[in-house]
Amino acid sequence: MIILVKKKIILTGGGSAGHVTPNIALIPKLRELGYEIQYIGTNDGIEKNIIKNEKIKYHAISSGKLRRYLDIKNFTDPFKVLKGVWQAKCIIKKERPNIVFSKGGFVSVPVVIGAYLNKVPVVAHESDITPGLANKLSIPYCTKVCVTFPESLDNIKGKKGVLTGTPIREELFSGKTEEAIRICGFKENKPILLIIGGSLGSKFINDSVRSILTKILKDFNVIHICGKGNLDEKLNNMPGYKQFEYVKEELPHFMKAADIVISRAGANVIFELLALKKPNLLIPLSKKSSRGDQILNAASFEQSGYSVVLEEEELTNELLLEEIKKLYKDRKRYIKTMEESPVQNGVDNIIKLIEKYAK
Structure with a gap:
């Protein structure tokens, strides 16, 4: 037996x-x-x-x-x-x-x-x-x-x-664009910009994006995952903009719908973006507030042709808006490079x- x-x-x-x-x-x-x-x-x-x-x-x-x-x-x-x-x-x-x-x-x-x-x-x-x-x-x-x-x-x-x-959650591949649009209530058919500041949020990214939000919304619908306690109530009814403290079940839909993504450069999220073939602009945590690991991660992805990278110290409102538009224009090139990745x-x-x- x-x-x-x-x-x-x-x-x-x-x-x-x-x-x-x-x-x-x-x-x-x-x-x-x-x-x-x-x-x-x-x-x-x-x-x-x-x-x-x-x-x-x-x-x-x-x-x-x-x-x-x-x-x-x-x-x-x-x-x-x-x-x-x-x-x-x-x-x-x-x-x-x-x-x-x-x-x-x-x-x-x-x-x-x-x-x-x-x-x-x-x-x-x-x-x-x-x-x-x-x-x-x-x-x-x-x-x-x-x-x-x-x-x-x-x-x-x-x-x-x-x-x-890195292990990628299987559910991330099951998202539906139409579900993301329904959840966010977008009315205009514009490209979607997804902003992820990490599980705890990023005040720096939140402030940078919101300072040029009206200009971004001329060309994009925006899904903003801003972290706990980081909602801006004044922006709740702005057309084309939807903010969340934290998402779980909605994330696969948001990832699927995103045409381009702004993100920190934590290893888990950037490899998820690579697996999902999402053109991305990375703003790594500076050495002032970290051990510099995100800077190294971002540099590796930039060198491989998967990402655009902006350091916090060099970022201005004008540069951020310019790089968002440029990333969207060049998105097919980034997608092709990610499709050829051996990772x-x-x-x-x-x-x-x-x-x-x-x-």
């Missing part, structure tokens, strides 16, 4: 949607392969709200934010991390998963170390060209580290790096690694 033992995987990652949505992209395939899926995150992080819709068992642990700058919390948060390691170790010991998959973010560090202490293999994923602080701390405890850019392999020590690409959806490559190293 053959007894089939169901495999179990624990996913982790949080702090921003970019550390959660790639996990979501893996779930359908993992379920198809018969995995029992659980998740470890924080009690108040964005990951909890996203994961609860997936009907997955969720474990909350303590985790301090990891900072590269001086802050009084740098003296207290290490104790939260240590508490999180103990909690994660106990959860993993009790649940006995075959493998842990980590997408990064500060919550992932205690989980990866907790898995290591239980001798459970860990496959991690790094979206950016250079590892973030959380993944830098986690890599010594990982079995393999999936990367998105070929350049990233040089930044992963111990020959642990594997070029897989593929990373879901299958990552699943193969999970299957290989699951105990």
